[in-house]
Amino acid sequence: MATIIACFKWVVDEAYIRRGSSGELDFSAVDYKISDYDRNAIEEAVRLKDAVGGNVIALTVGLPEATKGVKDALSRGTDQCYFIADPSFKDLEPAQTAKVLADVIRNRVGPFDLILCGEGSSDLYAQQVGPRLAENLGIPCFSFVQKVSLEGGKIIAERRVEEGVEIVETQLPALATVLPDINIPRIPGVKDTLMASKKPVVTVKKEDLSRVPDATLRTVGLAAVRMDRTCEKFGVDAAEIRRFVDGLRKRGVLK
Amino acid sequence: MAGVWVFGENRELTLELLGIGRILAAEMGTTLSAFLVGDREQAKGYISRGADEILFLPPLQEGQSLDACIPVIAGEAAKADPDILLFAASMRGRDLAARIAAKLDTGLCGGCVAIRFDKASKTFEAERLAYGGAAVQKVAFTKRPAMAAIPPRTFEPAKEESGREGQVRELPAAPPSTARVVEKKAKERKTTNLPDARVVVCAGRGFDKKEDLALVTQLADALGGEVGCTRPISEELHWLPEELCIGLSGISVKPELYIGLGVSGQIQHMTGIRGAKVVVAVNKDENAPIFGAADLGIVGNLYEVGPKLIEELKKTP
Numbered sequence: 001m002a003t004i005i006a007c008f009k010w011v012v013d014e015a016y017i018r019r020g021s022s023g024e025l026d027f028s029a030v031d032y033k034i035s036d037y038d039r040n041a042i043e044e045a046v047r048l049k050d051a052v053g054g055n056v057i058a059l060t061v062g063l064p065e066a067t068k069g070v071k072d073a074l075s076r077g078t079d080q081c082y083f084i085a086d087p088s089f090k091d092l093e094p095a096q097t098a099k100v101l102a103d104v105i106r107n108r109v110g111p112f113d114l115i116l117c118g119e120g121s122s123d124l125y126a127q128q129v130g131p132r133l134a135e136n137l138g139i140p141c142f143s144f145v146q147k148v149s150l151e152g153g154k155i156i157a158e159r160r161v162e163e164g165v166e167i168v169e170t171q172l173p174a175l176a177t178v179l180p181d182i183n184i185p186r187i188p189g190v191k192d193t194l195m196a197s198k199k200p201v202v203t204v205k206k207e208d209l210s211r212v213p214d215a216t217l218r219t220v221g222l223a224a225v226r227m228d229r230t231c232e233k234f235g236v237d238a239a240e241i242r243r244f245v246d247g248l249r250k251r252g253v254l255k
Numbered sequence: 256m257a258g259v260w261v262f263g264e265n266r267e268l269t270l271e272l273l274g275i276g277r278i279l280a281a282e283m284g285t286t287l288s289a290f291l292v293g294d295r296e297q298a299k300g301y302i303s304r305g306a307d308e309i310l311f312l313p314p315l316q317e318g319q320s321l322d323a324c325i326p327v328i329a330g331e332a333a334k335a336d337p338d339i340l341l342f343a344a345s346m347r348g349r350d351l352a353a354r355i356a357a358k359l360d361t362g363l364c365g366g367c368v369a370i371r372f373d374k375a376s377k378t379f380e381a382e383r384l385a386y387g388g389a390a391v392q393k394v395a396f397t398k399r400p401a402m403a404a405i406p407p408r409t410f411e412p413a414k415e416e417s418g419r420e421g422q423v424r425e426l427p428a429a430p431p432s433t434a435r436v437v438e439k440k441a442k443e444r445k446t447t448n449l450p451d452a453r454v455v456v457c458a459g460r461g462f463d464k465k466e467d468l469a470l471v472t473q474l475a476d477a478l479g480g481e482v483g484c485t486r487p488i489s490e491e492l493h494w495l496p497e498e499l500c501i502g503l504s505g506i507s508v509k510p511e512l513y514i515g516l517g518v519s520g521q522i523q524h525m526t527g528i529r530g531a532k533v534v535v536a537v538n539k540d541e542n543a544p545i546f547g548a549a550d551l552g553i554v555g556n557l558y559e560v561g562p563k564l565i566e567e568l569k570k571t572p
């Protein structure tokens with residue numbers, strides 16, 4: 001039996017971000033999603049629960065509008081969700097997020113065996129919340145994990161390092177951040193979504209936190225990256241392919 | 256106390272940090288210190304390439320991994336109060352940097368691609384990519400020390416200078432961590448010249464099966480280039496090794512010519528080819544995003560276009 005916490009972030013789907021006329025980011029047409037690799041973390045938490053028994057608590061911090069994300073997380077097989085919500089939590093930086101999560105885990109969620117996070121979020125990809133959270137809670141951390149199991153009060157993980165793979169183990173409680181190839185996250189069905197609405201959600205407000213941590217980083221600029229290419233299109237018949245290869249030759253990129 | 260401190264898990268990574276570290280230290284009028292784990296022989300080389308001080312960590316005990324050094328590095332930084340700590344953002348490096356930043360309760364710019372010191376305000380400003388590479392985020396630090404994790408190959412490695420001197424300071428041995436390494440598996444490294452290739456031919460999701468990637472190799476051979484791939488090809492399908500994965504989470508390439516076969520053009524991938532001189536896309540979907548970021552595009556089935564291209568390239572002009 002294990003109590004597993006799966007952390008997730010409700011983020012802007014970057015595929016919908018446009019570049020405005022003066023180089024600003026245009027968020028007007030964006031949709032939201034559970035950050036890609038956090039879906040792997042949720043999936044792995046549920047798979048571990050299926051293997052050893054116990055329960056999975058989904059945990060997120062963000063804007064009150066993220067209720068859709070809470071429901072999405074619950075429809076992916078988690079048992080309950082702690083939703084830390086406040087209108088001022090729009091742009092928390094990693095140090096703040098990790099402190100808020102640690103605060104709520106310590107003071108509200110209670111004892112746990114394992115925390116799983118994605119290796120990084122698909123919006124800012126700072127790759128810090130997992131490792132920082134582990135330090136804040138004073139527990140061991142394995143990052144970039146591609147395989148994980150729980151055995152006799154221990155976590156055994158396969159983590160990716162520069163030279164290959166390291167198999168590491170430690171006593172629980174511990175934290176691991178997972179790589180996307182650890183599993184293929186399920187796509188919730190209608191039944192899962194219906195069941196999700198019946199699962200408990202604990203909403204934690206800003207006032208319920210011990211304190212709201214100060215930022216250690218300040219964003220002083222955010223601008224769209226230019227990709228200036230003028231795409232000349234070609235067809236597939238012989239004449240077009242010839243014209244295309246001539247185009248490459250003119251640009252001096254063929255030897 | 257002050258100074259620029261750098262940590263890279265191997266020599267190559269450390270030399271890149273010494274390169275940028277030297278520039279910052281000169282602007283700040285301070286010293287440059289480099290961590291070195293285990294292999295004292297490297298100290299001389301680091302000093303001749305810009306380090307004023309070597310922070311030497313004794314070799315790790317059997318079954319311990321680099322994580323064990325976290326308390327020693329954080330403890331030393333808390334005591335000596337450097338201005339800035341730079342980490343090479345290998346996987347271990349990213350993990351170490353984040354955990355040390357938490358211990359020091361300070362800000363860390365992850366995936367840092369540029370860093371500047373402002374002499375007037377005596378503060379740092381760093382740049383990183385956000386939203387899969389669609390945006391550049393500029394950050395300022397509100398606490399000491401500033402920290403940054405810098406991806407490999409972002410900065411030029413430091414060059415050797417003659418007559419440089421420096422000291423070696425030995426730090427206490429890391430107390431054993433409860434985390435143990437029980438086994439190591441070295442990956443089979445396929446030697447690749449991809450990072451420095453003049454021509455890159457990249458395989459994307461448009462391929463139906465692994466065997467069909469022969470077409471990518473044939474086209475690369477015809478052009479004297481190297482093969483690369485998008486993340487799904489290496490990470491999901493495991494058709495090619497991960498070191499060939501181009502993009503934000505893989506490697507960046509700067510070829511004269513990049514050809515994407517069946518590559519849709521997700522922003523995370525396109526970020527890795529931003530330095531390419533000419534970008535070519537072959538995709539049957541004329542609405543694929545890659546056409547918006549390519550110089551030349553062929554709208555067509557790669558199974559038809561590929562062989563025709565190889566044929567045409569064989570003809571001398």
